[in-house]
Every structure is written in structure tokens, then in C-alpha cells.
Amino acid sequence: MAPLSQQSGIRPDVPAADRSERLRSWNPADFPVPIGREEEWRFTPMSQLRDLLTEDASAVVGSGSVSVEVKAPSDVKVERVAHQGAQHDSRLGTVGVPAERVAALAFSATATATVLTVPQDTQLTEPIVVRAHGNGSAGADFGHVLLQVEALASAVVVLDHVGSATYADNLEIRVGDQGHLTVVSLLDWDVDAVHLSAHHIEVGRDARVVHVVVSLGGEVIRTTPEVTFAGPGGDIELLGLFFTDPNQHHEHRIFVDHSEPNCRSNVNYKGALIGEGAHSVWIGDVLIRAGAVGTETYEINRNLLLSDGPRADSVPNLEIETGDVASAGHASVTGRLDGDQLFYLMARGIPELEARRLVVTGFFAELRDRIGVAFVTERLTAALETELQRATSS
Amino acid sequence: MSVLTIKDLHVSVQTDDGARPILRGVDLTIASGQTHALMGPNGSGKSTLAYAIAGHPRYEVTSGSIVLDGDDILDMSIDERARAGLFLAMQYPVEVPGVSVTNFLRTAATAVRGEAPKVRLWVKEVRETMDRLSMDPAFAERNVNEGFSGGEKKRSELLQLELLRPKIAVLDEIDSGLDVDALKVVSEGINRVRESGDTGVMLITHYTRILRYVKPDQVHVFSGGRIVERGGAELAETLESQGYERYAGLDLASAGSN
Numbered sequence: 036m037a038p039l040s041q042q043s044g045i046r047p048d049v050p051a052a053d054r055s056e057r058l059r060s061w062n063p064a065d066f067p068v069p070i071g072r073e074e075e076w077r078f079t080p081m082s083q084l085r086d087l088l089t090e091d092a093s094a095v096v097g098s099g100s101v102s103v104e105v106k107a108p109s110d111v112k113v114e115r116v117a118h119q120g121a122q123h124d125s126r127l128g129t130v131g132v133p134a135e136r137v138a139a140l141a142f143s144a145t146a147t148a149t150v151l152t153v154p155q156d157t158q159l160t161e162p163i164v165v166r167a168h169g170n171g172s173a174g175a176d177f178g179h180v181l182l183q184v185e186a187l188a189s190a191v192v193v194l195d196h197v198g199s200a201t202y203a204d205n206l207e208i209r210v211g212d213q214g215h216l217t218v219v220s221l222l223d224w225d226v227d228a229v230h231l232s233a234h235h236i237e238v239g240r241d242a243r244v245v246h247v248v249v250s251l252g253g254e255v256i257r258t259t260p261e262v263t264f265a266g267p268g269g270d271i272e273l274l275g276l277f278f279t280d281p282n283q284h285h286e287h288r289i290f291v292d293h294s295e296p297n298c299r300s301n302v303n304y305k306g307a308l309i310g311e312g313a314h315s316v317w318i319g320d321v322l323i324r325a326g327a328v329g330t331e332t333y334e335i336n337r338n339l340l341l342s343d344g345p346r347a348d349s350v351p352n353l354e355i356e357t358g359d360v361a362s363a364g365h366a367s368v369t370g371r372l373d374g375d376q377l378f379y380l381m382a383r384g385i386p387e388l389e390a391r392r393l394v395v396t397g398f399f400a401e402l403r404d405r406i407g408v409a410f411v412t413e414r415l416t417a418a419l420e421t422e423l424q425r426a427t428s429s
Numbered sequence: 430m431s432v433l434t435i436k437d438l439h440v441s442v443q444t445d446d447g448a449r450p451i452l453r454g455v456d457l458t459i460a461s462g463q464t465h466a467l468m469g470p471n472g473s474g475k476s477t478l479a480y481a482i483a484g485h486p487r488y489e490v491t492s493g494s495i496v497l498d499g500d501d502i503l504d505m506s507i508d509e510r511a512r513a514g515l516f517l518a519m520q521y522p523v524e525v526p527g528v529s530v531t532n533f534l535r536t537a538a539t540a541v542r543g544e545a546p547k548v549r550l551w552v553k554e555v556r557e558t559m560d561r562l563s564m565d566p567a568f569a570e571r572n573v574n575e576g577f578s579g580g581e582k583k584r585s586e587l588l589q590l591e592l593l594r595p596k597i598a599v600l601d602e603i604d605s606g607l608d609v610d611a612l613k614v615v616s617e618g619i620n621r622v623r624e625s626g627d628t629g630v631m632l633i634t635h636y637t638r639i640l641r642y643v644k645p646d647q648v649h650v651f652s653g654g655r656i657v658e659r660g661g662a663e664l665a666e667t668l669e670s671q672g673y674e675r676y677a678g679l680d681l682a683s684a685g686s687n
């Protein structure tokens with residue numbers, strides 16, 4: 036790719052710690068209605084958030100337009116628990132507490148939460164699929180999923196999002212000691228969907244988590260994965276792929292809070308953008324606290340601009356509070372399709388559109404192959420094919 | 430039989446400071462079955478000629494013509510030229526991340542041949558060709574040129590040449606960076622393509638060592654963006670012993686006339 040902007044290395048001066056010191060609450064009334072100037076919201080198109088910014092949060096009830104269906108192997112415990120205000124199930128809200136108003140609103144306004152438990156020592160051979168289906172974007176709806184992978188268990192979970200909706204939800208993930216989890220959020224919404232999703236992930240001692248966000252559809256999609264470690268030796272990979280079309284907003288705000296020794300985090304997000312009004316945002320905040328000795332961390336965001344018009348904001352922040360880090364780095368590259376790569380392929384007789392398809396598919400291939408969930412890989416390959424068909428025929 | 434005719438070709442390269450003229454009137458005719466060696470000092474414009482023939486967008490033809498069997502190739506896009514039967518083995522082959530050699534070769538062969546090759550025959554053809562070029566079959570699964578050594582890149586260019594069987598092949602320093610064994614393997618590959626009689630070869634090189642394996646019908650000396658002398662195979666030996674110094678005056682003259 037031909038870079039237009041590039042940065043890499045360590046910048047210890049940026050206050051990622053601000054994120055860890057933010058106000059946290061389950062009560063939306065504790066947060067003023069954001070106007071878009073707040074650090075948290077400065078890239079988000081506030082005017083498109085519809086009822087998610089309602090003034091009187093106490094009156095908000097979910098529209099019921101989003102139905103959630105769970106398909107899980109029999110060894111998984113699936114519970115639907117009542118969840119409203121003070122009467123919520125005591126397990127909810129134990130992984131992460133909302134740090135902004137919309138997530139707090141989702142927490143307080145969700146009527147029924149889904150709790151999925153993969154019992155200790157259980158190795159699932161089939162993925163769990165949680166399918167959120169939106170039946171219309173009028174009125175806001177809310178959701179909450181708690182996913183518990185107990186010690187020594189291993190699981191693959193796909194959160195599939197389709198249809199049309201105005202939606203905000205919290206996803207809490209707790210992976211126990213030596214647990215293994217691959218979790219994929221596939222955001223394949225219709226073009227008019229708005230979805231703000233707060234992910235709270237706790238990685239247990241020596242646990243290993245692969246967290247993937249695939250943003251394809253929607254009008255405004257914003258996912259905010261926050262990672263904490265419950266013990267030493269944890270390992271998380273945060274992978275992201277997005278294909279941002281004209282007038283689409285895809286935002287990913289990542290916060291990895293290293294507080295335990297000898298943990299590893301690796302963030303790798305890749306996006307392709309095309310057309311007027313296509314906007315992607317990637318914020319990668321990594322904080323390495325004083326006690327997190329022996330931390331290994333690397334984060335990178337690469338964006339491919341397939342035409343004039345798109346805007347890709349990419350902001351890596353790395354703050355290190357200990358002198359004993361194993362390795363830490365970040366990079367951000369935004370550029371156009373590489374003319375020499377296209378020339379090389381075309382000089383072998385391959386027509387331009389097909390050459391572009393090959394180069395863009397190749398750009399995503401590394402990440403696609405790392406997801407390692409057949410169901411997702413197939414959907415992704417098909418979705419990319421459709422996106423590229425549309426992108427190259429316009 | 431196919432013929433590529435280059436007449437009075439002038440080419441400028443796009444630089445950050447605007448267009449810069451490089452080729453100043455090149456005349457050259459190559460027919461299938463023939464082998465022409467193109468030799469000349471660094472920066473004399475050999476690769477520029479190769480890129481101009483292939484249609485690289487950075488090189489602009491300001492006057493002159495390139496015709497293949499009566500068709501003006503300057504009217505064709507890069508891929509159309511390749512499908513018309515032109516092939517360029519690049520001095521610096523490009524890495525294409527995430528695209529496997531297998532996928533690339535099959536896509537290219539499908540485009541050039543006009544239909545997808547039959548799977549079983551194709552697999553066999555690729556395997557045998559790689560084998561003759563002493564390429565490890567594992568290469569097929571790697572990404573195009575990614576992490577290839579200099580010599581591996583050159584073999585991979587030759588693999589493409591053998592599979593695509595063009596009418597005219599321009600090989601830009603296919604011999605550079607090769608050890609003695611690799612040079613032999615690559616030369617044998619070029620000779621296989623020549624023996625078919627269907628392909629004309631333009632071999633751009635600095636050294637006579639490849640010309641001992643691949644005998645040229647004609648040698649052209651390139652200097653200052655033009656061909657300044659032509660001769661038989663023996664001219665290459667003279668160049669090797671005497672260098673390009675005696676063309677330096679011509680070089681200046683042509684540059685000064687600009």
C-alpha cells in the first residue's frame with residue numbers, strides 16, 4: 036500500500052490513563068447528554084444517534100425491535116434473566132461498568148439479559164451463535180449479554196447482527212483461568228442501522244482470548260472493546276476488519292488496561308474505505324500500569340483508501356508506567372492502493388477490476404485467516420466479494 | 430509469426446518535479462524466435478523502455494510508436510497488452526501481500542488464455558514447470574514475491590514466462606543476483622521458451638555470462654536513451670572488455686541536443 040500518513044514507535048506522552056480514570060456508572064443520569072465535543076464522542080456523528088441520546092433516560096423503554104436468538108451446544112448453560120434497574124441479576128455489571136451515557140442507558144433500559152456459561156473444563160466443538168435481528172430502526176432498543184467461559188474451558192462465540200435497528204448494548208465477557216475464547220462480533224446490519232456496542236472483557240490468569248470485530252453494514256456502528264486482566268499470563272488478540280462504504284461511519288475504540296504482570300496484547304485492525312462520506316475511526320489506547328511488568332503489547336491500524344472522499348481517523352495511544360516492559364509499540368498507516376501492485380498483476384493479463392479485487396482481498400487475507408472460524412470466514416469472504424463487486428463496479 | 434516494431438520512441442518519466450525525458454528515439458524490431466540483447470550503462474533507459482512497452486502509467490510516450498503484429502499497443506491498457514502477447518519480467522518484481530502464487534498464476538493464465546485451464550492439467554503443468562526451475566513446491570502457497578530472495582523472485586518471473594507463453598518477452602536483468610547454478614536453471618528456462626519458436630526475447634543485461642547460455646541473434650548498445658550501436662553476439666564480448674566509455678561522447682551529444 037502507498038502510505039499517505041504513517042506513524043510508529045512509542046509515544047509515552049499521550050494520556051491513555053485518562054480512560055482508566057473516567058467516571059463509571061450504571062446510571063445514565065450520572066452522565067450529561069453528550070454533545071460531541073467530549074473526547075469520547077469527538078469523532079461520532081451525534082446527530083445520527085436518534086433516540087440513543089434521549090434527554091430523560093429514566094423514561095426510556097426498549098422498543099423491542101431487536102430479537103436475540105441463541106444457538107448453543109448442549110453443554111452451554113443459556114439463561115434469559117430479567118434485568119431492569121435495581122432488580123438486575125447480580126452477575127450483571129461485574130465485568131465492566133459503563134463509562135459513557137449510551138452504554139449506561141443500555142444497561143438500565145435492557146429488559147432481558149442473556150447469560151451464557153461454558154462450564155469449567157468444557158471444550159466446545161461447535162460455535163455458540165447469538166443472533167441479534169433488528170426488525171426496524173424506529174425507536175431505540177437495548178441489549179445485554181454476559182458470556183462466562185469458566186476455567187480451563189474453551190469456546191468459539193459468534194455474535195451476528197443483521198436487519199435494521201437503533202440499538203445499544205453491553206457485552207460482558209469473563210474468561211476464567213487458562214480458558215480459551217474466540218469471540219467474533221459480525222456487524223452485518225442493513226444500511227440504516229445505528230449500533231453502539233460496549234464490550235467489557237476480563238482475561239483470567241493464563242487465559243487466551245481472540246476478540247474480533249467485523250464492521251460491514253450499518254449507518255453508524257461504534258464498538259468500544261475494553262480489556263482488563265484478572266491475573267498474570269493472560270493473552271488477548273484484538274482483531275478488526277471493516278469495509279466502510281459512502282456515508283457510513285465505522286468507529287472502533289479500544290482500551291487495553293494492563294495491570295497484571297507478563298500479559299500480552301496484540302491489536303490489529305484493517306479497513307478499506309470507499310466513497311464520499313465514508314468515515315472510519317480507530318482509537319487504540321493501551322495503558323501499562325506500574326505493576327504490569329513483562330508486558331508485551333503491539334497495536335497497528337492499517338487503512339486502505341479505495342477512492343477519493345473517505346476519511347480515516349487513526350489514533351494510537353500508548354502509556355507506560357513501568358520501566359520493565361518486554362516490548363511495546365504501535366503503528367498506523369493510511370494509504371491508497373499500491374499502483375505497482377496493480378501494475379504487476381495487470382502486466383500478467385489480469386483486468387484492472389480483478390487486480391483491484393485481488394489486492395484488496397489480499398490486504399484482508401492475513402486477518403481473515405487468523406480468525407480461524409469457518410462460519411465467519413465464509414461469511415466474510417462472501418461479504419467482501421459483495422462489497423468489492425459494488426465498490427469496483429461504481 | 431509475430432513482430433514487435435518500435436519506431437522513434439520518445440518517453441518521459443513522471444517525477445515530483447514534472448516530466449523528465451528519458452528515451453530519445455528508440456528503433457527496434459523483434460520477431461518471434463529471435464533473441465535480442467540490450468546492453469548499456471546504469472541509467473541509460475533500458476528499464477524505461479521495458480516499462481513503456483508494458484504500459485506502466487508513470488512512463489509517458491511523447492512520440493513514436495510500438496506496434497505488435499499491426500496493432501498499436503499504445504492504445505491498449507496494461508492488461509490488454511499482456512493478453513495481446515507481451516510479457517515483462519521485471520528487474521524488481523513486486524510483492525503482493527495476501528495473494529498466493531497459485532491463485533495469481535491461475536488468474537493470470539485464465540486471463541491470458543481466455544479460459545480457465547482444466548484443473549488437473551494445470552496443476553500438473555505448474556508442478557512440472559516449477560520442478561524444471563528447481564523451485565520448491567511450497568512456493569506455490571506463499572504470497573507473490575513476499576519474502577522471496579532475489580534469485581527466487583527471478584525464478585518466479587521465469588515460471589510465469591513459461592506458463593504464459595507470450596509472443597514477445599522482455600526480460601529486464603533476469604540474470605542479476607543469480608548464482609552460477611541459478612543462472613543455468615534460468616537460462617535453460619529461457620532456452621525452452623525460445624526453442625518453441627513462438628516467442629521473441631529481448632534480454633536486458635549488463636553481463637555476457639548469461640549470453641554464453643542464451644545466444645543472442647543481435648546485440649544493441651543503449652546509451653543516453655537511444656540505441657547507439659548494433660552488432661552480433663561478438664559485440665557483447667567487446668563491451669565486456671572495453672566498457673561503455675567509447676559511447677560516452679554519443680551520450681553527451683544526445684543529451685546536449687535536447
Ligand SMILES: Nc1ncnc2c1ncn2[C@@H]1O[C@H](COP(=O)(O)OP(=O)(O)OP(=O)(O)O)[C@@H](O)[C@H]1O
Nearest residue numbers: 442443444451470471472473474475476477478487
Ligand atoms: N520513476 C522514476 N522517477 C524518476 N526518475 C526515473 C524514474 N524511472 C527512471 N528514472 C530515471 O530515468 C533514467 C533511466 O532509468 P532506467 O531505470 O530506465 O535505467 P536502466 O538503464 O534500466 O538502468 P540500470 O542498468 O541501473 O537498471 C535514470 O536516470 C533514472 O533515474
Ligand SMILES: [Mg+2]
Nearest residue numbers: 475476477520
Ligand atoms: Mg534497469
